[in-house]
Amino acid sequence: MKKKFMLEGLDCANCTAKIEKEVNALKGVESASVSFMTTKMIIEGDEDKMADIIVAAEKIVNKYEPHVKFKAL
Amino acid sequence: MKRLVWRLVFSSIFFSAALIINVEILKIIFFVVSYLFAGYDVVISAFRNILRGDVFDENFLMAVASLGAFAIGEAPEGVAVMLFYQIGELFQSYAVGQSRKSIAALMDIRPDYANVKTEDGLVVMDPEEVKPGDIIVVKPGEKVPLDGIVIDGSSMLDTSALTGESVPRDITTGSDILSGCININGLVTARVTKEFEESTVSKILDLVENAGSKKSKSEQFITKFARYYTPAVVIIAALLAVVPPLIIKEATFSQWIYRALSFLVVSCPCALVISVPLSFFGGIGGASKKGILVKGSNYLEALANTEIVVFDKTGTLTKGVFNVQEIHPEGISEQELLELTAYAENYSNHPISSSLKRAYKNEINAERISNVEEIPGHGVSAVIDSRKVAAGNVKLMEKMKIDYNKNEFSGTVVHMAVDGIYAGLIVIADEVKEDSKNAISKLKNINIKQIVMLTGDTLKAGEKAARELGLHKVYAELLPADKVEKVEELLAEKSLKGKLAFVGDGINDAPVLARADIGIAMGGLGSDAAIEAADIVIMTDEPSKIATAIKISQKTLNIASQNIIFAIGIKLVILLLSALGYATMWAAVFADVGVAIIAILNSFRALNVKDID
Secondary structure, three states: OOEEEEEEOOOOHHHHHHHHHHOOOOEEEEEEEEEEEOOOEEEEEEEOHHHHHHHHHHHHHHOOOOEEEEEEE | OOHHHHHHHHHHHHHHHHHHHHHHHHHHHHHHHHHHHHHHHHHHHHHHHHHHHOOHHHHHHHHHHHHHHHHHHHHHHHHHHHHHHHHHHHHHHHHHHHHHHHHHHHHHOOOOOEEEEEOOOEEEEOOHOOOOOOOOEEEOEEEEEOOEEEEEOEEEEEEEEHOOOOOOOOOOOOOEEOOEEEOOOOOOEEEEEOHHHHHHHHHHHHHHHHHHHOOOHHHHHHHHHHHHHHHHHHHHHHHHHHHHHHHOOOOOHHHHHHHHHHHHHHHHOOHHHHHHHHHHHOOOHHHHOEEEOOOHHHHHHHOOOEEEEEOOOOOHEEEEEEEEEEEEEEEEEEEEEHHHHHHHHHOOOHHHHHHHHHHHOOOOOOOHEEEEEOOOOOOEEEEEEEEEEEEEEEEHHHHHHOOOOOOOOOOOEEEEOOOEEEEEEEEEEEOOOOOHHHHHHHHHHHOOEEEEEEOOOHHHHHHHHHHHHOOOEEOOOOHHHHHHHHHHHHHOOOOOOEEEEEEEEOOOHHHHHHOEEEEEOOOOOOOOHHHHOEEEEEEOOOOHHHHHHHHHHHHHHHHHHHHHHHHHHHHHHHHHHHHOOOHHHHHHHHHHHHHHHHHHHHHHHOOOOOOOO
């Protein structure tokens, strides 16, 4: 299944790349992409692991960009 | 952001004051105050990140570089590094915000509301809540909120936001209207045909917003480069601070630490990491302004290396509408031949029948027709005003043992006989689009090596169109499966870096669109199949947009390469100079912040496609 998130206030391109890399490495994630330009994250992954994935992804985002607001779309 | 501006203003005031003042103790205090105003948050995040073990975090690197400068007694440099770093960051986020905004403005086709007709009159609703079958009213100046069909009223539609086409489209009862277009003058009532999520405007927005997820090779290279660049520079900086003073006798620690700190200032890869995707995003945004939708940076990048363009004929280079082209009567008048043939074919629902009726123009009086008999694969016979008329192909003439005109014509030929005597023939063919010739010559102008046409039509018809348009090659009489095969043959002919683009109308050619390096669908407006199957969708039905798309892609790629070379080049030069002691920390600040700003400004150019046609 596919989930989209808004990363409001994302302003560091290098952190974006790091976030993308780490979210991709999460268990159950098929593919994840973070667009610096649209500040959107799209995660594709297992439906039954999605809840865990979302929690972990938010943690990763907060680690690199603590001021970013993480919102599901 | 506003707070940061004020902090930097105060910081600059204290910094200038510190530079002017002569009292040593005040000088130090002012520098420290200036530093704290500029970078206290950077230092805090640096601490937080170091606890997490992330030593290559840019906050940490900047904190070390600036505090290190303080430590070796270079307070002005220490403050400058932090102050300019923050000014650079501020500018970057402003520039990125501007670019995001201008692209968002480009894509400002999302309708905000729909006027829905209900029992209580017109109700303003969120387009997402409107269902297919609902009746909506679109007033002059409003955006069409959902795809639908006009049931009352007529008007002109501005489709430029979707197609880049400036000529408005006339609509009247029965016309399809697409969400995202703007109603210019008349009041129009329409029945909604699709949910908002399935409507044209949602599909286009979705497509452009997701374009960022398919990254180009340049972007992948930069992300990878950044991953190694920062650690490499930091490690060299550490070695530079320690090793030379130990080995070389006259070298001092403060001198080499200064050089190492300059390294740290240059170690941030942000300029690159921002400017390359920004260029591609600008290119994709610019292309969409021209009615060209690109599904990912990777496709835009591939397009720049196009060597072979393969066109499908019908519906792409030609209008896909069959028309009577030639009439060759024998023994009867042209008008009579056309009349009888149109009558004979009246009951057929083949496109040929409708093109005959269109050419005949008058009403068909069905009472004049009797004994209609279809002969599958041959044609039709009928009695019209007590004359026995037979209309069909060569096989029909041979079956009826009628001597016919054996000349070759390009197009579909309908032979006709009246009471067993040959009466002549009518040639029906597809017409070449007005824009096609222009499209081919434009492609030749940008040095496309091979322009090929594939068609299911006869060789004769294919060759005629190819000659008219000036194509390099034509393959005719192909079945849909043969087209894939031909494209595979052509793929083998291109160079290693070169790409093959296939242009079709999205109907029946999904396998070929998928097989080509770049699948381009024409006339995507309103065709879901085309939008699904292709990598690039041309919203209008102008084939000349292919050349436009290639030009935009080449410009974008150029800008991205300039940014890569410029940013890496300057950084390497400054690294080398500071290692040798020729560059000051001020130069390092320029290599970091200045380069980022210049690269971002350069990438803005990708968005400007006004002069590309």
